[in-house]
Amino acid sequence: MKWYFYWALRQLFPAGRPFSFFALVSILGVALGVMVLLIVQSVMNGFVHDIRDSLARTNGDVRVFSSALLDDWREVAADLREREEVEAVTPFAQGIVMVQEGPRPLFPQVWGMDPATGPEVLPVDSFLVAGTLGDLDDRSVFVSTGVANRLGVGLGSDLDVYTPLMLERMKEEEVLLPLNLRVAGIFETGWNEVDRNTILVTLRTMQELYGLGDRVHGLTLRLADPGAAPAVARTLDAELPEPLFARSWMDLNEDFLFVLRLEKAVLFFIMIFIILVASFSIAISLMTTVVRKTREIGLLGAMGGSRFGVGACFCLQGLLIGAVGTVLGVAGALGALHFRNEILRAFASFTGRGDALVEAYGFAYLPVHYIPLDFVLVAGFSLLVSTLAGLLPAWRAARLQPAEALRSE
Amino acid sequence: MSETDGRTVLAAEALGKGYPLPSGWLQVLENLSLRIGAGEAVSIRGESGSGKSTLLHLLAGLEEPDRGEVLWEGEAIGRWSAARRARERGRRVGMVFQAPHLLPELTAWENVLLAARIAGRADRSARDRAAELLERVGLGDRGRQRPAQMSGGERQRVAVARALLNRPALLFADEPTGNLDESTADAVFALLRQLVLEEGAALVLVTHSERFAGRCDRSCHLERGLLAGGNGVE
Structure with missing residues (x-):
């Protein structure tokens, strides 16, 4: 030494x-x-x-959007499922509605989820704090804990749901009644923005609320390797035809x-x-x-x-x-x-x-x-x-x- | 470079050294020459401020002269780099000062062995020799003690053992008994003299004491920067 x-x-x-x-x-x-x-x-x-983790779980790994409403989403979803890196695909539609329970109105985000394929992509079951996934049908709704608390609703409560489509029709002097949905579940994702002000309905209900017909807003993907989400999103973005484009959950929450x-x-x-x-x-x-x-x-x-x-x-x-x-x-x-x-x-x-x-x-x-x-x-x-x-x-x-x-x- | 014969281990030729002062220049040493043979003991005496310690530092290569040169075993040390001079000093020279300057965080044995560590020779034989030297200075059973647990005389004996560890050809001692009482000083000097004789090293002793100077082979007197008494050069 x-x-x-x-x-x-x-x-x-x-x-x-x-x-x-x-x-x-x-x-x-x-x-x-x-x-x-x-x-x-x-x-x-x-x-x-x-x-x-909450962000990734509530957004899915990658989302494929369309600049117009997506008609042929079943073909696109089938093509995406063929890819080695993709584990599951589900369609989505989302928007904003007004809900009312008694005299209290609220303007939450609404997610439309396909009950058959949605749980393969998003762990909705694990988000539920009340109710079960099987309880969700075309006349029921899952509400986030924030919505439940603010409206003071629980399992079995009825909600009146109004959509922007109704406003359009009111201009044509049509009288439309709100859609009445039963609260079948309460969920909490751990992501405050979602938990504060979101409701979840079936895709068919969402299509009905927004007058989408059979169309959707996009597709959510679960990947074999969630860490590869940015790379897969870039690849899909380059390969998908117009008007489709892909974004990872990180791209969607880049600012945050x-x-x-x-x-x-x-x-x-x-x-x-x-x-x-x-x-x-x-x-x-x-x-x-x-x-x-x-x-x-x-x-x-x-x-x-x-x-x-x-x-x-x-x-x-x-x-x-x-x-x-x-x-x-x-x-x-x-x-x-x-x-x-x-x-x-x-x-x-x-x-x-x-x-x-x-x-x-x-x-x-x-x-x-x-x-x-x-x-x-x-x-x-x-x-x-x-x-x-x-x-x-x-x-x-x-x-x-x-x-x-x-x-x- | 001057050639010296094989028996000369230390030579100083026409050394000059001065220091700047606020009021001018202080010439401490002037044209000083000195030769010391192998195994020879030379004392240097002089008044306080006569330049004894400066001379010792020049001879030991701790300072550089303004003029002249110092030769160790025929080699002019002024031509070496500072790093080589330090390295050669570690191997060829031992030093004992008025204060023992033992490192307080080391034991007595570790202090002695430090000389070998610095010279890059801290092998088993150096360890054995450190223990042997402690034995010879009468501290064989105190090797594990720290300097704070020893008396002044004991510490100085450890310093003597440390100076001799690397079997130096030259041993410089600057007032090695200056801090000790008379009987302890006598004992330490006797030990130093005996060990130097046994090891065959040349001793340059700076001292105020006529008694100790008289027990050396030669005694030089430093006065006004010159070695007086004709004893400078053999």
Whole structure:
């Protein structure tokens, strides 16, 4: 082992003591910085992962749209099913209606789903919190929890549904009664925008409400590899004839996903200052060591230690502090994330404000999602700034002339 | 470069060294020459501020002279790069200072072995020799102790062992007993002298003490930058 590596190790782990005090403070600083950064990143990833999961589940992997109403959708669907990457295809139609229960009106989104093929593409069954999928027929409706709460309806309630088509016909002085649908199920997808204001009917009912005849607005696809959605959408978009075009669920929610990415990047940028502050602590403690040990540094020069060796010793100390701090920080983060819900419950129980968390933030548990690249980036950054923090003390130590250093008081 | 005979391990030729002062220039050493043979012990005495330590630093290659040159075993060290000079110093030279300058985070044995680590020779034989030298300075059972757990005299004995670990041809000692009480100083000097004799190293001893100077083979007196007494060059 090179002498400067040996001395760097022994300065951090001196004989007779597990740690030097300066090293301990610096290591704790780095460990805390790494730990907090990884916890925040992983919990943030958890929320983002949940949101993306909800988005993907409610949108389907890829949607094929038509700039006009789609007449020959059965042929198109059959062609799409032939493709190796496509697992299932279902038609869809969607729009906005007015629903009324008693005196309360609401203007929810309405989805028309083919009961035969829809569940193969969208996990509607898993969304249901009341009712069963088999209860959906042409005279019934599934409502989201938001709609159910706002209208105060439950299973078996009747809803009057009005559509824009009725307005058109009213202009022709036709009198049309609203379509009366029975609530057969209540669903929650986890995606707030959908859960707040959506109802689900059969495709035939939707075609009737919007006067579509046998036509639909498009097709929803489930892929063998959901991760390939953007690539498959690009391929389909290039291959499908006009007026058809394809978009992945990511394309359809591009703005929202961009905000999520931006939010994560900003959070990373802000939290990274914790590690930067820790690196200043390393620089200050190493600089103090250089001043305190001027004569010892002079002695090493007198004994044949090169300037490079003296400088390397302090750089290595920065690296070692960073390495130990990073390992402890990663271990601490993994531990805290593993017991996150126990910690959250203990905190809620200690403060007596468990309900406040749910009310204020809308969650009773912390989701987590581990992204190895985040760990690599944080660890790499921590090691880099810790090593850089050793540069200035190293430069100063290397510049010391042994004769002058030995004379210093 | 001047040629020296095979027995000369250290030579200084016409050394000059000065330092800038706010009020002008302080010439510390002037045209100073010195030769020391293998195994020879030479003391350098002088008043405080006479340039003894500066001379020692020049001879040890820790500072560069303004004029003249220093030769180790016939090689002019001023022609070497700083890195080579440091490397050669680690291999050929041992140094003992007024303060022991032991590294507090290392044990006594580790402090002794550090000289071999820096020279890149910390093998088994160096480890054995470090233990043997500690034994010879009377601290065979204290190798695992840290400097903070030792007395001043013990620390200085560890410093002597460290200086001799790499079997240097030259040992420079700058007031090695200056911080010790009289009896401890006597013991440490006797040990230093004996070990140097046993190891066959040349000793350059900077001291205020006439007593210790008298126990060297030659004694030089440094006065106004010159080696007085005709003892400079053999």
